[in-house]
Amino acid sequence: MARTLSLADIFQLGYYWECKVLLTAVKLDVFGALAGGAHTAADVSRRLQTDRQATNILLNALVSIGLLRKSGEQFLNSPETEAYLVKGSPQYAGHVLLLQEAEWDNWGRLESVVRTGRSPVKGHMFQTDPQLAENVLIVLHRVALQHAATLAKQIGLSRAQTLLDLGGGAGTYAMAFCRAYPALMVTVFDLRETLRTTERFIKEAGLEGRIRLLPGDFNRDDLGGPYDAVLMSDILHYQDPEANAALVRKAHRALAPSGRLVIKDRFLDDGRTTPAWTAVFAVHILVNTEKGRCYTMAEAVQWLKEAGFTSVDELERATLVQGIK
């Protein structure tokens, strides 16, 4: 159903001051500087090596927003910022905000992208910015943990012996599939830089013996195989349609007879305005990748059919599609 917006809602949508105050505080690590105690603006600016007056203004704004408390001239974290925004806290959740902050400048170029159709970036962050990419992988890992086990059961790989997780990122799905299917061996194929993070996560989970890491560029390098199943989760929206069609054909070649390719992505419905989150995510992809786009499920179905998959099924609206070889 279409969302209805009052004038107040429209103004609220256009208001970003508090947003930028928060993101800047996270970037500067204001919450870390206040970890465990109360400090004056002068203390904080000394720790952060920032301007004292400007820091004072920022801290006061953070108090007014509810992110800090103030007692006399002393500032301190709220219980929430102490728990979630102090690096090193077991509940630290600043990665996603650091990511928003890092992408701020690209979003600032949206007008020019819309006018010219030209992206402000080269490639995408996994190719160009390993440090930022690691942040994204951590965020994606946390998100994927909420549904990876369910996905593994839903796909039903009890007869499969091998799975290739293409662009497997932190290895969240690879680990979930290993846990769901004790006989399954998984290969995570990803860029060499990304696999450093994958390796860490897999070691922490004690699954090194079940998961092989294969470094490479999936558009250029051999994928190995044959595999009983291939998973592509959230990789197609970083590429143009031609690269995706070619990658789906390549996955088809890497599969054993009767093997299956499962594609999980943020697909748009045919009208391209729903799901609502994805229609806006499409703008995020527009400004933050050189060639990426959000695709419709129908486009993915077409790549699968053209690659030669005989049976193609949508397993879940706007999210999951499977082709059987």
Ligand SMILES: C[S@@+](CC[C@H](N)C(=O)[O-])C[C@H]1O[C@@H](n2cnc3c(N)ncnc32)[C@H](O)[C@@H]1O
């Ligand atoms: C958005 S992440 C998805 C990670 C994981 N599949 C998930 O769903 O959580 C995209 C992944 O694709 C990998 N990737 C992007 N381009 C690649 C390429 N050309 N070759 C291999 N991996 C690539 C990135 O390194 C990253 O791990």
